[in-house]
Amino acid sequence: MKTTVNEQLVNELKHVIPPEYIATDKEICFAYSMDSSPVPGHIPDIVIRPETTQEVSEIVKLANKYKTAIYPRGAAASLVMMGVPIQPGGISLDMTRMNKIMEIDEDSMSVTVQTGITWGELEYELKKKGWYTGMVGPGPGLSTTIGGAISVASVYYGSAKYGTACDILLGLEVVLPTGEVIRTGSAALDTAKRHTRYGIGLDSTGIFCGDQGIMGVKTEATLKLYPVPVATGFFVYGYNDEDPLLKALHKMTSLHIASDIGYTDGASGLDMGGGPERFMIHGKIEAHSEKELEVQLELFDEIANNTNGIKKGDSLARMIFHDSIYMVFPMAGMSGNYGASCNKMPIFESKKVHDLFLNYREKHLEEIQKHKLVTVWYTFISGSTIDILPQIQIPAHDPEALKYGTELWKNFIKEELKYGTIHYWLGKVIGDQVVEHFRSNYFEFIKKLKDTLDPNGILNPGLLKLP
8 A cells, every 4th residue: 555645546536525625734634543442553644534435436436546545534433443554655534524414304213314423413403303213322422423423333321221322223325446436225216215234135234333433434424313212211239249240230121121331340449329239220211201201110129139239320321322412422541542342242241251350350460550540330221131341541641651651551452352252343453353253264255355345455454453
């Protein structure tokens, strides 16, 4: 890949979109060399901000012509080097001008949007009409983009009930790495609306779900709609022992009533519970009447009571899952920088990784305290699995602490992978380590698919150890 600015390419790009949306100056390009990860990426040669699918298609065709790498980018909220150049040079394709709602189809209960729109922009407009998407965004909240969430099959707000960003996905419009434009789902038929994902043969939408942006540039997405709930309740239960807590969590999860649910461990380094009990289950239930909400909260009280849980005030759940959290989610960590990994596991299996984390913390406790790192054991439910989010928060202003904390974080990821954890946002940091555990024939399949779709290797080269 070329590592110097190609003036001829820049001039041709200026025929695709207005010059004011193209930058080559070092200050702007530097800003596009990183995401929220403690690990920096490389500086692109060109930053370009398209507004339409046709513009993206023409940009991709020019990138092929000049064999220049392209790195699509949304809100840059990733913690693992994704959406940033992982090789010197190339084009940073900023998708955030593609932020329009294309159609709200109340008959098919779907919404079609450009993928650079944020969850906040989308949910604000939908709620005016009494709709929302159920799963309403990943951890960083309303400032993140739809396209980024689909690219990592993201989860969090609403995921206990509605699953991932891809579970609410009905279809996509995608610019392939060679510049062709396709639609997936029912919109693949020239006679059909964008109302369902399946029934056309191959689930081609799935090729671009959680692909880390290596298979195509997502330009439009069609998502499911649900009526906005009219009643919301929160719950918190304290536990002193992990085994009964996991039994309660498993039962609550199996009912798929709570939109959000998880637990914290005060012994992991940061006590988020605010009470004498070590563990705290916390969550939110959304209902379509006050009576429905009352019955569901009573059911959860009964489950907690039968597993020796202690009902607590709901302030912890409100702090984490109330809408206001979107304004204050500490993406950089409370002490400056943030090393974390999200791992899906069966609920009871997760105890092994919890023990691993506590032992890992104890082994390195002297250095952790010396460098003023903060460790946190946080979990939440996604569908029928638990998503464990072990965190190492790092003082970013201290170079020595940043170096030590980053290595501590990376090494823990290596350890937890041995326990069958499934990471979904991979990027460069985690992706390289996950690939080491791919079955060989699966990795060959991914390589063949990538080679077919991207023969010049221009789209996110280097992710998942692919050229």
